[in-house]
Amino acid sequence: MDYFGEHLLPGKIGHFFVTLSFAASFVATIAYYKSASAKNIEDGNAWKKLARAAFAIDCFSVFSIFAVVYYIISHHYFEYNYAWEHSNRTLPGQYLLACIWEAQEGSFLLWTIWQCALGLVLMFKAKKWEAPVMTVISFGQLCLATMILGIYISNAKIGINPFLLVRQMPAFSDAPIFNQANYLSIPQMQDGQGFNALLQNYWVVIHPPVLFLGFAATIVPFAYAFAGLWKKDFGAWTKPALPWTLFAACVLGTGVMMGAAWAYEALSFGGFWAWDPVENASLVPWLVLVAALHTQVVYNSTGHSLRATYFFVIMSFVLVLYATFLTRSGILGDSSVHAFVDSGMNLQLILFIVVFLAPAFYLFIKNYKKIPHIEKEESAYSREFWMFIGSLVLFLSSLFVITATSLPVINKIFNTNWSVGADNTFAYNRVEIFIAIILGLLTAFTQYLKYKDTNRKTFLKKMALPTLIATVLSLLVSIFGGIHYNKYGPGFQTAIHLALFGAFYAVVANAGYIWTGMNGKIKAAGASVAHVGFGLMLVGILLSTSKKELLSYNTTGINLPFDPKDADKNPLENITLLKGIKTDMGKYWATYTGEDSTNASGNISYYHVVLNEKKTDKRFDLYPDLIRNTKGMAGVSQNPDKHHYWDRDIYSYINYASNLEKGSDTTQFKYHLLSGKDTIFYSNGYMTLHKTVKNPNNEKYHFIDADTAVMADIEIVSRDSMRYTAKPLLYIKNNELKTIPDTVFAQDLVVIFKGIKNNSPEIGIKESSALTPFVSLKVYEFPYINILWIGTIIMIAGFAMSIFRRSKRQAAA
């Protein structure tokens, strides 16, 4: 059948480039391989020329694919499934780009684009390492190209083609609308499904690209290590690869922490880190990469730890691939809230791991004995010894996290049925708190040690002052900081205080080292700066988590009395706020004053809550919002709002709003004729007509003499002798009779002026118990959360300084 109005050309172009990128990366892999294993230089150079051309074509194809996808989405060609499923006409510009990585295909595309960019840089910078390193990168490109290939070999699906039309989707092929040649003119094809409203936040524009740059960058140190094993030049790659390891760790760390900031800011997970499997899956490669970074530095300076470096570098990339499998295979379905669903590519995703893991470990084990190492062992007063121990701790920590995260995989393989218990975060925290203690201490003193050996006296002398300062500081915080976190008993509480000391120690000692160890040469102090940042992150995490406080205990007694002894069982974490009624909320008075919608499509409602601090009578406004989703099954998503103080955030979100359930009020109006001194009774009092006003002009209505409008001025007296007025209105517009009802919230009454019968106004009243709008609100206080963000920024700055310095030194060498 010929269909009307389809734009098939972009899809054809796109698919052409998909095929081309697959072919070009294949050629590049072979040619680089040939170049790397060529016996003489001329052969090698000839192959290299071909390989470079092929890789360039691959890059051009990948950029073109991305451009075509963007073209289809931005032109709203909804005959394409990608545009139909992930975008719509009202999507603002920045999200037209971001919605590309809402789906698996798009995020693979992002990955391969970054890998192209990294490959192009390596092509110019890697010099003698270019051929073997680029063999691995080109092979990576080939693997990623298969992810968007979208072909079937017998029954196995290889990749997802981003250029499929809606009518070509297997799930829709039998939909009746595709029997019509003009199906595109049918309303539901006129607009797309849109981009998930919950994700519409500036973080979705920036977090995935950074994270995927981090993922993509981990292949570079891996490729260098692989090249070292392959070319049997075991120790020469670590120096040129060091800036790359730093770069990957820096960007991946940034990406992970951006995810944490996004979770904190927009997703109402109640915090920045929930130990969700998807979070863990991106944290673990970073931990191992940081371990690799440290042993790599050790090897460059002392010749120790090369074998460990190989192991960590290989593992970090393999873990990136494993994380890809975990999050995209659907295996986390029962344990994670944000993993993808199974897309039928599991075998391909497993193979993606195996094709890198198997050859790398084969070469590593085969050559293990030949990898140079120093027989004489490190002194306990040497820096390399403790750096190695630190790397080991990082690796063990990652091993623990990934094992716990992999329970669904373990269950599948061994047919077991384990799951992390009801208290997910504590399952991790109780182990990681000890990791934090050890890492804090190691980070603090290791830099004060010199490579090889250190004079004990000078070491102790230099350590004395930072130790004293850190001890005093952490004691002050421990004693006066009000850390009363005893939810998990005294053991865990002690561990928190110890970790706090470790964290302060790391900050103070590393800051001090910039002066005492390096004479204030800040340019060379990248590592110390990064360590200060890391220490501050630990301080921020410990303080904000252990001092996180729920403010919205439902102590009002509106419903149930709050019993602190019963808090474990029934924490009463939500408080109900009736509109306009000042409610007692612990340290604050809370008032819900109304809601407003400001965006164009009207699907975001902001709820205005005023908080008054009782002690100071300071007042501030919070506007947590609810988004009615445009898409999928999600009904409503909540978006928190925060009030920032320099030392804490007041963090709130709406858990329920009565006005969301429209049409649930089924109470009927009762009508009465009301003339003269007639009285209408309702359950809680009575009302009389005071007067009727023609064309009223008051604070509520503005009519002029030429209009036709009548307002009834009704006086209501409740049983407790309170007096209210209701002013419903009746008017004529375009020859139609219209009414504006009036509401008396205090009495749960709606009064309507229905018409005039026999010269008497006909008044309808409705009593509804669910009339007073209310919200159910949760409020937290996050103290010192800013220390975490500041620490993150400092750590990233430290990384950047190191990258700059190391790559400059590398260029000079």
Place this chain on the structure above:
Amino acid sequence: MKKTHIIILIFIAIAIAALVSFMGSLSTYETIASARQKEGKSVTLYVNVDHSQVIDYDPAKDPNYFAFHVTDTLGNKTKVVCNFEKPYDFDKAEAVTLKGKMEGDIFRISGRDGILLKCPSKYKDDPNMAKKNLSQN
């Protein structure tokens, strides 16, 4: 023996201890019947929400009480009670993962982490949902 080796051995011992204690704290996936056997022990259920029964959440009365009924694949039923808000997407949820304890006839969930629904981003690739959208006129 080298210092490094000793330290590695110590770490291995600690790691094993941590793992054992972690495994000890793990709960297991159970059916409703087997969860009843283990009354008072923290378990994990993967069950379907029974939409034919009332989903009881009236925040005007108590925003921290939420109760519903579930059935497992074997057809057993139980009432579930939680002391926190109803998750937004709950009305449309079919399968949910619950972590809590059997207490008599009810399954009690104490923490907000105890109910896991699929998050919105997981539905976006669900062809059935999109198909439903497409077939509606």
